[in-house]
Amino acid sequence: MIKGINMKWLMVGIWIASLLGPGCRSDGDKEVTEDSGIQEVIEFHSPKRVSMRGYTGEIMEPFLSRDGKVLFFNNLNTPDVNTNLHWSTYVNDTTFEYQGELEGVNTPALEGVPTMDENGVFFYVYTGAYAQTFSSISQGIFSNGTLIDTGLVLHISRNRIGWVNFDVEVSANGQTLYFVDGTFDANGGPYEANFVIARKVGGQFRRTDDYAEIMRNINTDALEYAAAVTPDELDICFTRVIPGKVPSLYVATRENISDPFTNIQLVGEADGFVEAGTYTPDGKGLYYHKKKADGKHGLYWIRKK
Numbered sequence: 001m002i003k004g005i006n007m008k009w010l011m012v013g014i015w016i017a018s019l020l021g022p023g024c025r026s027d028g029d030k031e032v033t034e035d036s037g038i039q040e041v042i043e044f045h046s047p048k049r050v051s052m053r054g055y056t057g058e059i060m061e062p063f064l065s066r067d068g069k070v071l072f073f074n075n076l077n078t079p080d081v082n083t084n085l086h087w088s089t090y091v092n093d094t095t096f097e098y099q100g101e102l103e104g105v106n107t108p109a110l111e112g113v114p115t116m117d118e119n120g121v122f123f124y125v126y127t128g129a130y131a132q133t134f135s136s137i138s139q140g141i142f143s144n145g146t147l148i149d150t151g152l153v154l155h156i157s158r159n160r161i162g163w164v165n166f167d168v169e170v171s172a173n174g175q176t177l178y179f180v181d182g183t184f185d186a187n188g189g190p191y192e193a194n195f196v197i198a199r200k201v202g203g204q205f206r207r208t209d210d211y212a213e214i215m216r217n218i219n220t221d222a223l224e225y226a227a228a229v230t231p232d233e234l235d236i237c238f239t240r241v242i243p244g245k246v247p248s249l250y251v252a253t254r255e256n257i258s259d260p261f262t263n264i265q266l267v268g269e270a271d272g273f274v275e276a277g278t279y280t281p282d283g284k285g286l287y288y289h290k291k292k293a294d295g296k297h298g299l300y301w302i303r304k305k
Contacts, residue, residue: 045305052088052299058076059075060074083112103147109128111125120143166180167226197210228277250267
C-alpha cells in the first residue's frame with residue numbers, strides 16, 4: 001500500500017478489496033518513477049510545531065475555518081481505530097484549544113477530512129453508506145460544536161465499485177467542491193488518485209465538464225489528493241505521492257478562476273512525511289499534518305516568506 005493515502009483511507013480500501021476479490025484491480029495498473037510538472041521550489045519560513053491544549057492524540061486532515069477561529073481534524077484512521085471528527089479553537093498561530101469530538105456526526109464508520117465554507121456548511125468523508133450508494137462525501141451545518149442536517153452529497157461519485165471520493169475541499173463561497181476520484185486494488189491499496197471539480201447547479205453539486213482542463217497541470221500518473229484552496233480560489237495546495245516515496249506538499253496558482261492551475265511548486269520546507277495542507281485566511285500560511293519520528297501525526301504551521 002502506498003504511503004500517505006493508506007493513512008487516509010485504509011479502512012474503506014480494505015473493504016473494497018474484499019469486494020473486488022483476490023488478485024483483481026478495478027482498472028489498469030499505474031506506475032510512476034519520477035516527479036513531473038515542478039517548475040520551482042517555493043520558499044517558506046521554517047515550519048513550527050503546533051500544540052493543542054487538552055489533546056494528546058493524533059491530528060490528521062486539518063482544516064482551518066475561513067475566519068481562522070476553528071480548526072477541525074480527524075484522529076488516526078487505521079482499522080483498529082474509530083476515526084472521528086474533532087474541533088479546536090484558535091489561541092495563536094501555534095496554539096489551539098481542544099474542544100472535543102463534533103456532536104451529531106460520529107459513528108463506528110469513518111468520518112474524516114473536514115472542510116467548511118464561510119457560511120458554516122460543512123463537508124466531510126463518510127464511509128458508512130458506500131456499500132449502498134457508492135457515495136462517500138457528506139455534508140451538514142456546523143453550529144457550536146455540533147453538526148445538524150447531515151446527509152450524503154449525491155450526483156458526484158462515479159457510481160462504480162472500486163472508485164472512491166476520499167477527499168473533499170469546499171470553496172469559501174460554498175459553490176465549488178474540489179475532491180478526488182481514487183481507485184483501490186484487491187490488496188486495499190490506492191493506485192490512482194486525481195482531482196475532480198463539482199459546482200453547485202440548482203442547489204445540487206454536479207461534476208463539471210472542464211475539471212480535466214483546469215487540473216491538467218496537477219493531475220498526473222502519481223497520486224494527487226488533499227486539495228486546499230485560498231478564499232479567491234486562485235491558489236491551491238495539494239499532496240502528491242510517487243510510489244516508493246513519502247508524500248509531499250505542492251502549491252499551484254492561476255490568474256482567473258476559470259483558468260487551469262499552473263506554476264506547480266514544491267513546498268520544500270515542509271519536509272518528511274507531510275500531507276493535507278489548509279490555508280490561513282490571508283492565504284499566506286499553511287497548516288498540515290506530519291508523521292513524526294515516533295510514528296504519531298502532529299500539526300505544523302508554515303508561512304510564505
